[in-house]
Amino acid sequence: MRNLRASGLIIYRIVSSEIEYLLLQTSYGHHHWTPPKGHVDPGESDMETALRETEEEAGLKGNHLQIREDFRKELHYEVNQKPKTVIYWPAKLVDPNLAVKLSEEHKDFKWVTLEEACQLVEYADIQSVLRDCEAYLKSS
Numbered sequence: 001m002r003n004l005r006a007s008g009l010i011i012y013r014i015v016s017s018e019i020e021y022l023l024l025q026t027s028y029g030h031h032h033w034t035p036p037k038g039h040v041d042p043g044e045s046d047m048e049t050a051l052r053e054t055e056e057e058a059g060l061k062g063n064h065l066q067i068r069e070d071f072r073k074e075l076h077y078e079v080n081q082k083p084k085t086v087i088y089w090p091a092k093l094v095d096p097n098l099a100v101k102l103s104e105e106h107k108d109f110k111w112v113t114l115e116e117a118c119q120l121v122e123y124a125d126i127q128s129v130l131r132d133c134e135a136y137l138k139s140s
């Protein structure tokens with residue numbers, strides 16, 4: 001069975017010494033919240049996809065971001081009985097005031113603290129990735 005593969009960026013910014021994460025809410029389905037991410041197209045690397053999807057979904061380009069490639073996490077879950085892999089890297093929004101521009105795929109976005117993010121994302125695996133990411137960012 002073909003594995004679905006997606007990748008994205010855990011976008012964060014620093015505001016008054018606090019880390020805030022960018023989450024997007026889908027316009028479809030049950031309107032779940034995730035960082036910007038999407039399906040890897042044929043011939044694309046995981047990082048190329050992560051950058052393309054972040055620009056398409058949030059209007060943030062690679063030159064707006066500092067990507068932390070040394071922290072990479074994979075999620076594995078099933079969508080419609082098919083296995084799906086999602087890869088994330090953290091990326092700092094260099095100008096914390098830069099505006100997010102949504103596409104039609106999402107109906108809302110929020111900048112939230114770790115605890116608020118864990119409530120919004122609802123799945124234990126991405127909550128765990130966010131907690132590990134915060135620990136990594138605070139230690140480096």
Ligand SMILES: Nc1ncnc2c1ncn2[C@@H]1O[C@H](COP(=O)(O)OP(=O)(O)OP(=O)(O)OP(=O)(O)OC[C@H]2O[C@@H](n3cnc4c(N)ncnc43)[C@H](O)[C@@H]2O)[C@@H](O)[C@H]1O
Nearest residue numbers: 006026028029032034037038039075077079105123125126
């Ligand atoms: N129901 C729908 N109605 C209309 N158009 C739709 C649609 N679903 C997808 N689309 C279309 O597909 C495109 C998305 O393509 P992309 O933008 O390229 O890909 P994606 O982010 O990987 O898609 P998706 O939102 O489906 O993925 P996720 O794994 O979060 O989510 C997939 C499922 O997995 C669940 N899920 C998310 N994270 C999970 C996790 N950590 N553990 C377990 N389940 C999880 C989600 O709740 C969700 O049910 C959109 O443009 C949209 O047009």
